[in-house]
Amino acid sequence: MTVKTAPAKAVPVATPTTKPYWEGTKAGELRLQKCSDCSHHFLYPRIRCPKCGSANTAWVAASGKAKLYSYVINHFPAPGWEGEVPYVIAMVQLAEGPRMMSSLVGVPADPAKLVLDMPLQVRFEARGDMMLPVFQAAGSAA
Ligand SMILES: [Zn+2]
Incomplete structure (x- = not known):
C-alpha cells in the first residue's frame, strides 16, 4: 500500500552566490x-554589477519598503499551495530600485484591493529551514 502525502511547497537551496x-x-x-x-x-x-560590470560589490540591508509594480492572481496552485488559491504573485519595486517576484500576503486576491504602486513592506515566512521574503501592505499588522 502506498501512502500519499500532500506535496510540500518548494524550499530554496542556497548556492555560494546566493x-x-x-x-x-x-x-x-x-x-x-x-x-x-x-x-x-x-x-x-x-x-x-549588471550596470558597470564591476566585481567590487557588497551586500547591504534593504529598507524592506516596496511598491506593488504588477501582480497575477493565481487560481491554479503550484504543488503545496492547494489550500491557498487564489493567491497573489506580485512583482514588487523595492525602494532601492530592483524589482523582485514575491508573494503578497494579507491583501485579498481581488483586483479592487490590489492597487498598483500601493506601499508594501517586507516580512519573512518560514519555509522548511529557510526564511522567505513576502510582502504585505505597509502599515498593516504583521
Ligand atoms: Zn556598478
Missing part, C-alpha cells in the same frame, strides 16, 4: 548587492 541573501532572510533582513563603484543596487545575486 548564500548571503539567504543568511539575510534568516536574520530578518532583505539583503541586496550594491556596486561599490557605481552605487547600483541589484538583485538577484550575481558576482558582477
Whole structure:
C-alpha cells in the first residue's frame, strides 16, 4: 500500500552566490548587492554589477519598503499551495530600485484591493529551514 502525502511547497537551496541573501532572510533582513563603484543596487545575486560590470560589490540591508509594480492572481496552485488559491504573485519595486517576484500576503486576491504602486513592506515566512521574503501592505499588522 502506498501512502500519499500532500506535496510540500518548494524550499530554496542556497548556492555560494546566493548564500548571503539567504543568511539575510534568516536574520530578518532583505539583503541586496550594491556596486561599490557605481552605487547600483541589484538583485538577484550575481558576482558582477549588471550596470558597470564591476566585481567590487557588497551586500547591504534593504529598507524592506516596496511598491506593488504588477501582480497575477493565481487560481491554479503550484504543488503545496492547494489550500491557498487564489493567491497573489506580485512583482514588487523595492525602494532601492530592483524589482523582485514575491508573494503578497494579507491583501485579498481581488483586483479592487490590489492597487498598483500601493506601499508594501517586507516580512519573512518560514519555509522548511529557510526564511522567505513576502510582502504585505505597509502599515498593516504583521
Ligand atoms: Zn556598478
